[in-house]
Every structure is written in structure tokens, then in C-alpha cells.
Amino acid sequence: MRRSRPYPADEHMTEDQPAESAGAERRPRGDHGAAGRVTVVVATRNRRRDLERSLPRHEAPVILVDNGSTDGTPAFVRERFPHVEVVEAWRNLGAPGRDLGVRLARTPYVAFADDDSWWAPGALARAADVLDAHPRLAVLAGRVLVGPEERPDPTCHGMAASPLPAEPDLPGPSVLGFLACGAVVRRDAHLAAGGFDDVVFFFGEEERLALDLAAAGWGLAYVDDVVAHHHPSPSRDPEGRRALAVRNAVLTAVMRRPWPVVARAVLTAARGGPAGRRGLRDAARRLPRALARRRTPPWRVEAARASLDASPVGGAYPLPAGIWADRVAAARKCRVGEPAEGGNTIMANTPNPIDLQKHLSGVDYPAKRDDLVRVAREKGADDALVGTLEKIPDREYDGPNAVSKAVFGDD
Template sequence: MDPGLWCSGARVTVVVATRNRWPDLERSLPRHEGPVILVDNGSTDGTPARVRERFPQVEVVALGRNLGATARNEGVRLARTPYVAFADDDSWWAPGALERAAGLFDAHPRLGLLAGRVLTGPDERPDPICAALAAAPLGTAPDLPGPSVLGFLACGAVVRRDAYLGAGGFDEVVFFFGEEERLAADLAAAGWGLAYAPHVVAHHHPSPASRDHGGRRALAARNAVLTAVLRRRWRVVARRALAAARGGGPEWRGLWQAVRRLPRAVARRRALPAAVEAAFTRLEGATAAFEAVRAGNGAK
């Protein structure tokens, strides 16, 4: 397809960040609707050249190095549409989903981020985050199209481009994994609304490539602490550090990694407005209760 035809009249650009995942891209790229910007994080498997050859309609940005989640920032800057949807190399948006999302943004000027419903794997199971978002512990603001949220999955999110760039995009201190929390906090602090829209659907078929689950636990612990240092009250920092210390090997490793990045996080620290901090506290209490109920039901 001619890239010009894609861009004509398009209101949503899909930004895909990738690294060494050509087999996944070969399956997912044909499923995208509208303009696509692929930002390559220094792949060594020939991904940029392969995409340019197989999918000439895709705009490829080869960074030459791994910038983690912040690679998406470059894609958003290059987008020429008012709204941007994120996708992973192993995910894509359902037909018509992005047009529906654009309509919601058009109708709700304060909407800065829309969290869609993410269906996982061949059996299309809703990601566990969907139930937490639908529970609406923060209620539904009258000027938003769905429950107010402060959490989302990047591969199931659509953003207002100007709001995203104004909030600084994703953060190089956090780098990757759990990068959504700080962005949500800064969007809310700037007055933007974040909402869940279950009828805007993304599909995520996790890559068959090997995943280091211990490494991900370490990243989760590290980034939970770093995000708290960047924006949350010090008692939250202490609570998350203590949880990591009690967690075990991967969490201990993550805590040590957080300590090494601590000077950068402290240098960029900016406490949230009281109302946003209170919303996070309320959300965390509701999430803990939700997890306790789910664990109890699973034990029966």
C-alpha cells in the first residue's frame, strides 16, 4: 500500500518499538491499520532492512542502540496525526478499534490517554489488568468516556499526541517494564484525563521468544522503587523498597539496581499534586483488596 494513501485522512498513527523480534513483526505488521512508525532499538537480526523490504509502507526509524521504552518518544514526535496508538512487536489493534478511539478523543477534549481492552493469546483471554480497570475504583468523570484510571498497558494504549509530549513521554530512568506508571502520573498531574474503554480492543500474542521471568521480576522491583522516587511520597518509596527486600533473589537484585540509578531518579524527582497522590493511594488500596479476593477465590 502507498504510504500516502495510509496517511491521507488518518487520525491515529501506530508506533511500534522493537528489538530483535523480526518473526513477531512479520506476523503483526500486516494487521495494523493506518500509518505505522517502527522504532528499532538497535536490532542485530536485520530487522530495519527486512521491514523496509517487506513492508515499504512502514516508516522505519533505526536508532542504532537500545533506548528501551523511550524509543516510543521518537515515534510520537515523528507522527503527523493528533493521536498515537502503541503496539508491541507481538501485538496489534482490532479492526476499527483506532477509528473508535479517535472518535472518543474528538468527543472528549480532556482525554489524554485511552486504555483499551487487551485480549491475550490465541484463546483471547482478557489480560488481568482489564478487570482491575473495569472495576472503576476512581469512578467515572463526567467528561471522560469510561472509568478513570491511573494504570494501563502500553500495548493497549492510545494517547493524544500533544498531551503525551507535554508529559515528557516515557522515562529513561525507568527505561523498560512498568514504564506506564510515571507517564500516567504526569498526565494526571497536568490535568489530563485517563479512561478505560473496553470496546477499543487490542490483541496481544506474547512472543514465543524466551523470556527471563526472574529478570522481569527484578525489573518490576527496580522500576516500582524508581517510579516512587520520581513522583510519589517517601513513605511509598519505603514501602516498595521493603517489599523488594522481602521478595527474594530477583527482587533483591532489582533493589540493588534501583540504588545504582537512585541519583538520576532523585535529580528528576517532582512530587505529585495532593489530589493525584490521593487517587493513587485509593487505587492501590482497591487493587490490594481486588488481589486478595481473587487469591481467595482461587484457593477454593
């Protein structure tokens, strides 16, 4: 990891300081109410054009985490925006890359932003005031306005109408999810909960963290007058994002939800058309890691999460920001526990990945195909699962991931 600081670790550049190089962008006029209380953390990869537009708009100190860009982003930012602290991760860490910035922050609160998002003037001062006044609040979920039309993100409608009981020590509706690019977090609480995880990696990474914070007794609330702007690129792949949403919904369920919820997530994915099936295959490859981190929250947290699942506005998780129309369609198709609107082809001949791992839990790797079949039979696997294992290549497998790839394919 490479890191550059344009000023001492315990100081922040003020608006009165000159730019450090000729032609460099001057730092925007500071949000004095947020000074010393909030740091903006941005994770990016190969998005120079978006950063050129968004970085001048930030009103608090910025830590930029570069997730292995190959387009010269770190050098560009250092030259053009010398007030920004740049941290190079050298490889793509996904959402957990943000945690590098959180650890380096010297302020009690951290505001996340994407490379194509920024906070409205005065928003971070307001957020800091709210967090100061509500010591149990770990995540302030703000209102995200999408695109030049500034339409509220669909997830914000759901958070504003949260069916969870009001909590008197929180500043707004209680929630169990948030959009990272519209969230301000209490730094110590975020780090104590483990930050973002590398199983989900990216897209929908907020839900597991939200559940863990709630399990630790922290509060999460939606505050409508703290506003962020998000201008996502229309070039993003809608089908790929839907598959990611499905994959990560299944993985998050495996890590934190009861098994019946996991089963519903798998069934919904199987019925979700090509994107759903692709997401399910991708989830199967990460399943061993998700199972290793499985830890269900206290009943009160699961009861709250279940009430959101049953609510018309709750959804299974807030989808991270993307194209407006795509977000609505993805939310409909990927909601845990509800049938998908289209693509109702069930993978009748494909085993449930949860069952696959359960019935192979006694395998001593490396193992050959016949060993896998034998253990599956001993564990009571049905004929369909055994038949699938009998059809995979007859070779030695070094672990569950290798078996999953053989069963579900490599794409």
C-alpha cells in the same frame, strides 16, 4: 538516527497504492475511520519473526522505531513492508524509543503497539472517535486480549473495576495507569508530559507518565470496546521480568511518590525473594538519576494513587504484558505496600538504598572510602550502614553510582 519515509511527510499511502517492490507485503485494508487521525508507533529490537506476523495486521500508518537491532530488522522491514516508516535509533533506547515515533507522527493521536501486538479491526477508528468527543482525554486505555486464547489481560480487569470516582467528561472508568500496547494517546499531551523516561527505561514505564498527565489536568480512562491483541513470546524470562517490575516500581516511587510509599516499596522488594532483591540492587544503581527527577504530583493525584494502592484491584502499577500466568504471580509479589507471598527473607545486613544516598548527599566526589564513612557518620547514619561502607573496597569513588555498585554488587 536514521530515518526512511516511503512517502512525503504530509501524505500517507492509501490502500489503493501498489506495493513499492516485487514480493513486498501489500498494506492491509485501511481503517478509513482512523485515516488521518491515528498513527501506530511500534518499538522493536531483534524481533523480526514477531514483526512479520504483526505488521500486516495494522490498519493505520505505522512508524517503526528500531532500538539497535543486530538481526537486520530495519532492512527486512523496508523490503517486506515498504509502507512502514522505519526509524533507526542505532542503540537500545528502551520505552523512550517510542517517543521518536510520536514526534514524527503527523496525526493528533498515536496508538502504541509492541512488535508482538496489534489492534483489532475498527479499534483505532473507535478510539479516534472517542478522543474527538472527549477533549480532556489524554490516554485511552483499551482492552488487551492475550494469546490465541484471547484472555483479557489481568490489568484490564483492574482498570475496568477502577475505584476512582467517575468523571463525567471521560468515556469510561478513570485510571492512573495503562498498558502501552493497549493505549491510544493524544500526541500533544503525551509530548508535553515528557513521554516515557529513561530512568525506568522499560517495563512498567507507564505509571510515571500517567501521574504526570493527571498532574497536568489530563484524563485517563479505560474503554472496554477498543481492543488490542497481544501474543507475547513464551521464551521471555519470568524471573528477570519480576526483577524489572520491582526495580521500576521502586524507581517510579522515588520519582513521584511520598517517602513513606517509597519506604514501603523498598521493604516489599526486600521481602520479595531473589527477584525482589535483584530488583532492589538494580534500582540502587539508578537511584541518583531518579532522585534528580523527583517531583511529587498535586495532592489530588497522590490521593487518587493512594486509593488505588489500597484497593484490591488497584495494584501499584499495571505490569506490561507478558506470559499470562507470570503476570498474575508478578502482580501479587510486586504490589507496593503489601507483603509478598513468598521469599520473606529480609536483607537485614543490606542498607536501604534510599538511606544510603540520603546519608551520602554531602560527599564531595571523587571520594575515598574513609570520606564516605565520615560523611555518613556526620549525617547520622546508623551502625549498620556505616559498617557496610567500611567493608567496601578501599579506593576512590567517582560518584553515587560507583558507591551503589560497591555496596549492592554488580549483577
